[in-house]
Amino acid sequence: MENLELQRLANEIRKGIIIGTHAAKSGHPGGSLSIADVCALLYFEEMNVAPEKANDPDRDRFVLSKGHAAPALYSALALKGYFSMDELNNLRHLGAMLQGHPDMKLTPGVDMSTGSLGQGVSAAVGMALAGKMDKKDYRVYSILGDGEIQEGQVWEAAMYAGFKKLDNLCLMVDNNGLQIDGNIEDVCSPYPIDKKFEAFNFHVINADAHDFDSLRAALKEARETKGMPTAIILHSVKGKGVSFMENNAGWHGVAPNDEEFASAMEELKREGEALCQK
Helix, strand or coil, X not given: XXXXXXXXXXXXXHHHHHHHHXXXXXXXXXXXXXXXXXXHXXXXXXXXXXXXXXXXXXXXXXXXXXXXXXXXXXXXHHHHCCCCHHHHHXXXXXXCCCCCCCCCCXXXXXXXXXXXXXXXXXXXXXXHHHHHHCCCCCCEEEEEECCHHHCHHHHHHHHHHHHCXXXXXXXXXXXXXXXXXXXXXXXXXXXXXXXXXXXXXXXXEEEECCCHHHHHHXXXXXXXXXXXXXXXXXXXXXXXXXXXXXXXXXXXXXXXXXXXXXXXXXXXXXXXXXXXXX
8 A cells, every 4th residue: 555545544543533532522642643653554554354354263463452542443443444433423432332442342343352551462462372373374463552561461471472482473562752640761661662572582673653664664574573573662752643732641641622622633634635635
């Protein structure tokens, strides 16, 4: 797929994030916006997934370990055709399909229920191990937050994945540098992230989370790496795409009000129009 089309899709994902969190009057826009580009590339180029084979045992798997970024996943799934974009207006509403964190029993296309930080990656490791045991060719992708990797369970899972040489596993750390309490370096620094994963027998790649050539090259290198799992460190901007949300920890878990919603949507609309003119 051309980069321009992926940029357009990522912009639509960002619109969906803003629409959903505004409608819910709660949620996590900052860390959802920072993974919009990688979600576009994963769902529309990289992964072997489609609504018509949502339960195909040979499909690729995706686990959003940083489950609070569900608005990005939901927006990507809706654009892919798993359900109507109108569902985004019901985000976090009582009884709705799209809850505040991914629920595999409620939402088509969701491979794992996540939300308790650190647990999603463990499930992803289990899926990758099952693929090896069943001699399947599918790959497992999982996005973690850089604040999330302060959880010890992440490193238990990483140790096991490295020990089992799960080369069908690709972990991606959304390294936007901010978590709910502020700068990750001030809360509990996980740096150096790359060296830590290397110590757990991972092949490590650094990538620009907002550059499709960089992302595509990283995912290709991950596919070609044999005998060990891969960790891609995604250098990203929290709130990417909405100027007043960018690099602002305050937008970790706060929904836009009506005025902020209008401003964000106008900015994304202008970006979309500019992309259509290219």
